Amino acid sequence: MSKAVEPRELRLGVNIDHVATIRNARGGLHPDPLRAAHASVAAGADGITAHLREDRRHISDTDIARLKRELTRPLNLEMAATQEMLEIALRHVPNACCLVPERREERTTEGGLDVVRGGKLLARVVGSLREAGIRVSLFIEPDEKAIKAAAGLGADIVELHTGRYCELALADDATGVAGEVQRLARAATAAEAAGLEVHAGHGLTYNTVAAVARMPEIVELNIGHFLIGEAIFTGLGASIAHMRKLMGEARAGQAQRQGGRKATDAVPKPRSGPAKR
Numbered sequence: 712m713s714k715a716v717e718p719r720e721l722r723l724g725v726n727i728d729h730v731a732t733i734r735n736a737r738g739g740l741h742p743d744p745l746r747a748a749h750a751s752v753a754a755g756a757d758g759i760t761a762h763l764r765e766d767r768r769h770i771s772d773t774d775i776a777r778l779k780r781e782l783t784r785p786l787n788l789e790m791a792a793t794q795e796m797l798e799i800a801l802r803h804v805p806n807a808c809c810l811v812p813e814r815r816e817e818r819t820t821e822g823g824l825d826v827v828r829g830g831k832l833l834a835r836v837v838g839s840l841r842e843a844g845i846r847v848s849l850f851i852e853p854d855e856k857a858i859k860a861a862a863g864l865g866a867d868i869v870e871l872h873t874g875r876y877c878e879l880a881l882a883d884d885a886t887g888v889a890g891e892v893q894r895l896a897r898a899a900t901a902a903e904a905a906g907l908e909v910h911a912g913h914g915l916t917y918n919t920v921a922a923v924a925r926m927p928e929i930v931e932l933n934i935g936h937f938l939i940g941e942a943i944f945t946g947l948g949a950s951i952a953h954m955r956k957l958m959g960e961a962r963a964g965q966a967q968r969q970g971g972r973k974a975t976d977a978v979p980k981p982r983s984g985p986a987k988r
């Protein structure tokens with residue numbers, strides 16, 4: 712019988728961008744992303760993530776200043792690797808910056824950073840942030856080349872893009888899901904072996920979180936859109952608490968299975984998709 716192993720802690724970073732999306736739809740002050748951040752922390756979030764986009768479509772500069780001033784948990788600032796964003800990050804000094812690719816016409820962050828070709832600029836931004844004591848994360852595809860490049864750039868962390876996995880799950884493509892879960896698991900192992908802290912996120916839901924939460928190298932998940940959407944029906948505290956419960960259960964199962972099945976065996980059922988209510 713395999714021995715139970717104490718699982719590594721798996722943190723939840725709650726992305727509050729879409730609270731700001733709703734606020735901005737009316738141009739007023741409600742709902743307030745800072746209030747959502749406090750509620751998320753009260754419900755068990757280990758940190759708060761906010762993406763200051765070049766077009767300021769959701770989170771604003773003022774939101775970042777307020778979050779940094781008032782949050783009691785680490786702030787992870789998502790941003791493009793531009794001079795403007797670098798200056799903002801250096802002004803506020805969040806705990807971590809997650810560098811993401813950004814195109815104005817996209818609805819959300821599509822695809823990981825081109826760490827292989829984006830070399831010089833990324834190296835400068837990574838270096839400046841790290842000099843200021845900010846931990847640097849690079850949002851990348853679960854791909855060995857990208858991992859090597861991220862390590863070469865001196866990043867502390869890679870966040871593995873789970874968007875493709877979640878899209879395949881939504882499409883009920885069991886074969887595609889199995890392949891993508893394997894790709895993520897291999898990438899998590901390679902990233903840890905390269906000395907990087909491993910995070911993951913994008914598109915995760917109640918139905919897709921377990922397969923990622925089981926991967927023992929991953930220590931943080933960043934989840935936003937689904938949690939804020941679920942909050943419409945159940946409240947923010949309840950949606951976060953349920954996500955945390957699923958993460959914890961998946962993690963505990965993974966620990967007991969070490970030495971037996973691998974995380975790559977953990978393929979969600981074919982009929983996985985969004986929460987059906």
Ligand code: PXP
Binds near residue numbers: 726762809819820
């Ligand atoms: N991680 C990164 C780097 C992202 O860009 C996003 C989306 O802003 C997320 C995680 C969260 O994705 P979602 O809102 O789909 O949960």
